[in-house]
Amino acid sequence: MPEEIETKDDEGLVDPISADPHFDETESRIGIWGHPAHAMTVAFPVALTFCTLGADALYWLTGDAFWARAAVWAAGTAFLFGLAAGLTGTAELLMVPGIRARAAAWTHFVIAVLLLAILGSNWGYRLNGYETAVLPYGILLSGFAVLVVSVTGWHGGKLVFDYRLGTSKGN
Numbered sequence: 001m002p003e004e005i006e007t008k009d010d011e012g013l014v015d016p017i018s019a020d021p022h023f024d025e026t027e028s029r030i031g032i033w034g035h036p037a038h039a040m041t042v043a044f045p046v047a048l049t050f051c052t053l054g055a056d057a058l059y060w061l062t063g064d065a066f067w068a069r070a071a072v073w074a075a076g077t078a079f080l081f082g083l084a085a086g087l088t089g090t091a092e093l094l095m096v097p098g099i100r101a102r103a104a105a106w107t108h109f110v111i112a113v114l115l116l117a118i119l120g121s122n123w124g125y126r127l128n129g130y131e132t133a134v135l136p137y138g139i140l141l142s143g144f145a146v147l148v149v150s151v152t153g154w155h156g157g158k159l160v161f162d163y164r165l166g167t168s169k170g171n
């Protein structure tokens, strides 16, 4: 098999993962007219997570209840759009053989599930009084969420631009 020959190392050993005939088949399957749904949905949770921290900071600075209300809406929509991104990403992971085969894709899944747990907590915590929730725990959760969403988004970009996940029809 040509794939086996290509994946042999200096000692003639074969990597069974990269020898999988579908290893290079990573083309996205979830999309609208070939436009990948995961890439379209991820922008919303990323932006809204940053907005939540911004609104919390402005509430801390001004004491204006408007910002606490803006924060609870931003936190809720970040979580709901995050779930949508999680669903499209999980469908790609399970349906595309070249994505399923790579450990890096599963690492992204684990980081993203942690992120969804933080986003859900940040929203749920605010539902019993959005103003009192901001200081200190709301803003701390928002800061943590910004950190984790940055890692998740950066890692997702690596999957696409370094590993070519979502883009290759295979050999």
Ligand code: HEM
Pocket: 028, 036, 038, 039, 042, 045, 046, 082, 085, 086, 087, 088, 089, 090, 091, 092, 093, 099, 105, 108, 109, 112, 113, 115, 149, 152, 153, 154, 155, 156, 157, 158, 159, 160, 165, 166
């Ligand atoms: C929870 C399960 C998730 C899984 C299994 C998953 C899986 C993937 C996969 C396989 C890719 C490669 C491109 C593709 O095939 O679509 C990707 C890209 C990406 N992911 Fe996720 N993902 C998940 C959640 C998230 C979340 C919650 C975020 C951020 C809020 C995120 C951010 C990204 C970004 C920014 C990219 C790069 C998109 C691009 O530049 O085209 N992912 N993800």
